[in-house]
Amino acid sequence: MDSNLLKAFITVKNEKSISSAAKKLGYTQSNITSRIKQLEKNLSYSLFHRTNRGVVLTNEGEKLYPFAVDIVKKVEEATSQMRNINHQEVLKMGTTQSNATIRLIPIIEQLNKDFQDMKIEFNIDSSLNLVEQLLDYQIDIAFINGNPNHKDLEVLNIFKDEIYFVEPKDKEAKNNLLVYRDTCAYCLHLQDYAKQNSDLEYKTLALQNYELMLGLTKAGYGVTLLSKSIIDKFGYTDKLKLTRIQSDFDAHLVCRKDYRPMIENYLRTKL
Numbered sequence: 277m278d279s280n281l282l283k284a285f286i287t288v289k290n291e292k293s294i295s296s297a298a299k300k301l302g303y304t305q306s307n308i309t310s311r312i313k314q315l316e317k318n319l320s321y322s323l324f325h326r327t328n329r330g331v332v333l334t335n336e337g338e339k340l341y342p343f344a345v346d347i348v349k350k351v352e353e354a355t356s357q358m359r360n361i362n363h364q365e366v367l368k369m370g371t372t373q374s375n376a377t378i379r380l381i382p383i384i385e386q387l388n389k390d391f392q393d394m395k396i397e398f399n400i401d402s403s404l405n406l407v408e409q410l411l412d413y414q415i416d417i418a419f420i421n422g423n424p425n426h427k428d429l430e431v432l433n434i435f436k437d438e439i440y441f442v443e444p445k446d447k448e449a450k451n452n453l454l455v456y457r458d459t460c461a462y463c464l465h466l467q468d469y470a471k472q473n474s475d476l477e478y479k480t481l482a483l484q485n486y487e488l489m490l491g492l493t494k495a496g497y498g499v500t501l502l503s504k505s506i507i508d509k510f511g512y513t514d515k516l517k518l519t520r521i522q523s524d525f526d527a528h529l530v531c532r533k534d535y536r537p538m539i540e541n542y543l544r545t546k547l
Contacts, residue, residue, distance in 0.1 A: 277318070282283070282344040283310040285323060289341060292330040310384040337463065353413045353535070360480040360523060364391065364538040370406040370418035373456055373529050375488060378505040379435065383547060390546070391539065403461050408483060410532055421461045422524045428533055430531045435527040438504040444496045451478045452498030454489045458482040466501035486510060487524045539547040 287297040288308065298308040316323050323337035333341065366385070370381055384396055401409070403420040410418055423431060443449055453470060455463035458480055470478050481491050481498065488513045489500050491511055497508060503525070529547070531537060 277347065278315075278510055279348050281311050281315040281318070283348050284308050285337075286341070286348060288312060288324065288331060288343050288377040288423070289400075292332070293360075294331060310346055313344050334469050341375050349413055364394050364458075366395045366397065367391075367417070367537060367539070368415040369396060370409055370415040371398060371400055371416045372403055372406065372419060372421055372460070373400055373461075373484075373501055374421060374462065374506060375419040375435075376400050376505060379511060379527070386532070390542070394539075402457065402459055404459075407530075410530065413532070416535070416537045417529060419529055421527060421529050423526075423528050424530060430533045430536065431530050432540065433529040433547055436527070437522060437526050439465075439523040440502060440504055440507065440520050441518070442490070442493050442500045442502055442507065444494060445517045446495040446513060449493070449496050449499050451476050452514060453478045453480045454484065454492055454498040454500040455480060455482055456484055456489070461525065465525070469501065469521065470499070490516070492545075 282299065284297065284303075287301055288294055291297045291300060295305050298305045301308065312323065319336070319340070321336035321340075323333050323340065324331040325334055325456070329438070378477075380398070384398070387396060397413070399409075403422065405475050406415070406420050407417040407424050407426065407429070409415045411426075415434065419435075453463070453466050455466060457463060463480065464481070469503065470476075474497075481543065483492070486502070486506050487510050489502070490507065490510050492498060493500050494512065494515050501521075504513075504520075505518070507518070529543060531540070537543065
């Protein structure tokens with residue numbers, strides 16, 4: 277069974293839309309439609325009901341889905357293993373936005389210098405999503421905030437981060453929690469911190485821009501929670517009131533225990 281057809285099937289199911297699946301996979305809508313029709317022809321079953329709101333699985337599609345996920349996962353794992361059978365040809369890296377901001381570029385530059393023949397692929401996502409991608413063999417390593425404490429994951433390296441509650445220096449802040457994303461670990465920690473240390477009702481604003489978060493905090497538009505490295509990077513260290521807090525947000529470089537990269541020792545000792 278063609279794993280490319282199955283990957284198209286899985287993506288359409290997850291996206292609930294052929295057009296959205298085509299966009300995610302980087303193909304035309306007609307290409308994805310053709311793949312689904314080919315898979316249905318091979319199996320002699322219709323896999324989707326077409327509705328005005330998208331597509332949903334038929335009973336046959338529901339039965340196929342877990343097998344398809346397992347097959348695609350195994351094919352991708354085998355492909356990656358064979359690519360790297362003699363040396364680390366490809367390194368798939370995931371990182372949170374905060375780690376990307378303060379350490380991704382220097383690390384990629386270092387890896388490019390020391391492993392000139394190795395291709396580096398990376399994506400940026402939340403810690404929770406990166407853990408899922410590791411468990412599904414979609415990436416080799418990930419920089420996440422905090423220790424995942426998962427039985428299938430191995431910590432390769434730890435990068436210390438000082439975390440600060442950030443307020444305006446010379447004015448009272450409005451009751452806004454300024455965060456990068458409302459699903460990120462920093463946001464959840466900030467919400468808990470505000471609840472424990474104030475009786476005020478706060479509104480959470482996701483801005484997806486660290487410099488904007490810092491500038492608005494300085495202007496009194498709200499408060500935030502950030503790594504000292506990010507505050508320093510954008511030049512706001514002396515412009516804001518900083519209160520260091522205890523947290524478990526040290527950056528952890530992790531991989532699967534059963535799927536360690538060939539450059540494991542380098543990642544443990546050289547970064």
